[in-house]
Amino acid sequence: MTYQSVNPYDGKLLKTFDELTDKQLEAALATADTCFETWRHTAFAKRSAVVAKVAAIMRARIDEFARLATLDMGMLIEQARSEVVLSADITEYYARNAEHFLAPQDLKPSSGEAVVESSPIGVLFGVQPWNFPYYQLVRFAVPNLMAGNVVMVKHAGIVPQCAIAFEKLWIEAGAPAGAYTNLLISYDQVSRVIDDPRIKGVALTGSVEAGRSVAGRAGQNLKKSTMELGGSDAFIVLEDADLDKTVKWAVTGKMNHTGQSCVSPKRFIVVEELADRFLDKFRVALAALEPGDPMDKATTLGPLSTEAALIQLLGQVERAVAKGATVVMGGKRIDRPGWFMEPTILTDIKPDNPAFREEFFGPVALFFRVKNEDEAVELANDSDFGLGGSVFTKDVARGKRVARRVDTGMMFVNQPTSSAPDLPFGGIKNSGYGRELSSLGIQEFVNKKLVRVA
Ligand code: NAP
Numbered sequence: 001m002t003y004q005s006v007n008p009y010d011g012k013l014l015k016t017f018d019e020l021t022d023k024q025l026e027a028a029l030a031t032a033d034t035c036f037e038t039w040r041h042t043a044f045a046k047r048s049a050v051v052a053k054v055a056a057i058m059r060a061r062i063d064e065f066a067r068l069a070t071l072d073m074g075m076l077i078e079q080a081r082s083e084v085v086l087s088a089d090i091t092e093y094y095a096r097n098a099e100h101f102l103a104p105q106d107l108k109p110s111s112g113e114a115v116v117e118s119s120p121i122g123v124l125f126g127v128q129p130w131n132f133p134y135y136q137l138v139r140f141a142v143p144n145l146m147a148g149n150v151v152m153v154k155h156a157g158i159v160p161q162c163a164i165a166f167e168k169l170w171i172e173a174g175a176p177a178g179a180y181t182n183l184l185i186s187y188d189q190v191s192r193v194i195d196d197p198r199i200k201g202v203a204l205t206g207s208v209e210a211g212r213s214v215a216g217r218a219g220q221n222l223k224k225s226t227m228e229l230g231g232s233d234a235f236i237v238l239e240d241a242d243l244d245k246t247v248k249w250a251v252t253g254k255m256n257h258t259g260q261s262c263v264s265p266k267r268f269i270v271v272e273e274l275a276d277r278f279l280d281k282f283r284v285a286l287a288a289l290e291p292g293d294p295m296d297k298a299t300t301l302g303p304l305s306t307e308a309a310l311i312q313l314l315g316q317v318e319r320a321v322a323k324g325a326t327v328v329m330g331g332k333r334i335d336r337p338g339w340f341m342e343p344t345i346l347t348d349i350k351p352d353n354p355a356f357r358e359e360f361f362g363p364v365a366l367f368f369r370v371k372n373e374d375e376a377v378e379l380a381n382d383s384d385f386g387l388g389g390s391v392f393t394k395d396v397a398r399g400k401r402v403a404r405r406v407d408t409g410m411m412f413v414n415q416p417t418s419s420a421p422d423l424p425f426g427g428i429k430n431s432g433y434g435r436e437l438s439s440l441g442i443q444e445f446v447n448k449k450l451v452r453v454a
Contacts, residue, residue, distance in 0.1 A: 002019075002157060003157050005161050011307065017160045020183060020189070032179075036149070039149075047146055054169055058091065069134070073158055075302060079257055084134060094143050098442060126140040126203045127205070127206065128156065130159040131261060133163070139425070140205070145180065150179050150180070152193070154185055167180060167181065208230055225434075229432040230359040232387075233387060233416075234379070238391065240394045241392035241394065242392075253390070254363070258301065266364075268367045272370065289301040313362040316358060320349065320353055323354065325346045346365070347368070351382070377402060386408045387427035391406070392413075424440045
């Protein structure tokens with residue numbers, strides 16, 4: 001496995017990076033372990049000052065960070081800028097609130113005293129995906145560092161420039177050596193890091209396959225893990241939805257980062273009264289997107305992250321069609337350099353079609369027509385995934401009712417699934433377990449210790 005930055009816009013190799021030797025990895029683990037012994041006793045105010053500085057640097061250098069993301073994996077530059085801003089928001093949020101979230105909790109027992117204290121557990125290891133190359137790191141690293149843990153991260157092989165820039169940011173902000181460590185390591189080394197007794201917890205964001213492998217290894221070692229995995233979010237449109245607003249959200253949600261988001265809507269489930277009109281408008285809006293240089297603010301359709309990802313997605317579409325799906329639009333590679341794919345809508349996907357259960361990670365929308373609300377809920381729940389989802393209706397009470405019936409970790413009414421510092425993020429079923437962000441995210445890797453006085 002290699003750490004390479006290849007520009008998805010034109011396929012040019014920009015930089016290659018060496019993996020760590022076993023000796024370098026051992027030194028990094030030792031430094032992190034030593035750092036924990038100091039960092040765990042560092043006052044919240046001091047930790048908070050470092051973390052707030054990280055946010056300030058991100059804000060001061062938005063363009064620099066955004067540019068690296070666009071070069072490494074082709075994200076449209078304005079979206080990359082928004083990602084940096086959101087990352088800074090999350091960082092500030094924990095700098096401000098961590099102490100309060102982890103304050104000792106008085107249980108007020110019937111006699112004597114009983115308090116639950118939250119203490120850090122040690123060096124944590126995170127395995128992270130390329131698709132939001134700073135936001136994913138922040139979600140894992142910042143709350144855990146504020147809790148007094150220290151973190152080591154294996155980032156995805158295709159975003160080494162982002163991974164290295166993010167590590168430098170911590171050093172620049174004054175974090176002690178070993179508080180945040182970027183590891184350019186192989187899968188074999190990942191396994192050995194998980195086995196290492198100095199590592200006390202493991203977090204992965206990525207595909208189901210990677211989750212099985214990393215969670216399995218953590219389980220063998222009886223180490224706590226959190227898993228943020230794939231999704232196939234339902235976008236439910238009821239007959240009383242505001243059609244124009246809903247189509248706008250459908251395009252924004254679907255095409256955020258060219259559909260390469262775990263929570264981008266993947267299954268559009270529309271009640272038949274509105275189905276034809278929705279499909280017409282959705283198709284017209286998707287057809288208006290213009291491929292181009294993701295560095296250019298005017299571009300509305302970016303490339304996929306790698307050629308392998310493009311080939312995999314085209315193959316999924318081909319197999320879906322071979323099993324009876326109909327292509328409403330798109331379905332092909334765009335004839336130009338780089339890893340571009342046409343915005344695509346597939347329909348007539350029956351339960352025996354493999355596409356019915358797969359995650360399509362890119363600009364492909366699966367369209368389903370249903371009779372009514374009940375059928376919409378049933379179809380939404382007929383999935384191995386359970387990450388996010390959304391429902392569109394003018395009747396908010398009805399929207400909330402439907403949201404309660406869909407089995408996922410997150411449901412949104414009248415907007416597609418999105419993320420904010422104070423909203424918990426995570427899923428159920430094959431979408432994983434545990435939560436990141438909000439007051440919940442900071443509780444995953446702390447020891448909830450009871451102190452009882454007779
Ligand atoms: P991926 O291939 O699973 O990679 C994720 C990370 O895991 C990368 O760092 C990768 O390293 C590493 N990895 C993969 N297999 C591994 C193994 N056997 N042992 C050790 N490390 C391994 O996923 P991706 O293609 O980058 O990301 C897309 C997936 O992530 C989608 O399914 C998406 O829905 C999901 N995702 C979920 C969330 C969430 O919060 N639930 C957020 C974002 C993305 P290399 O890059 O070096 O292979």
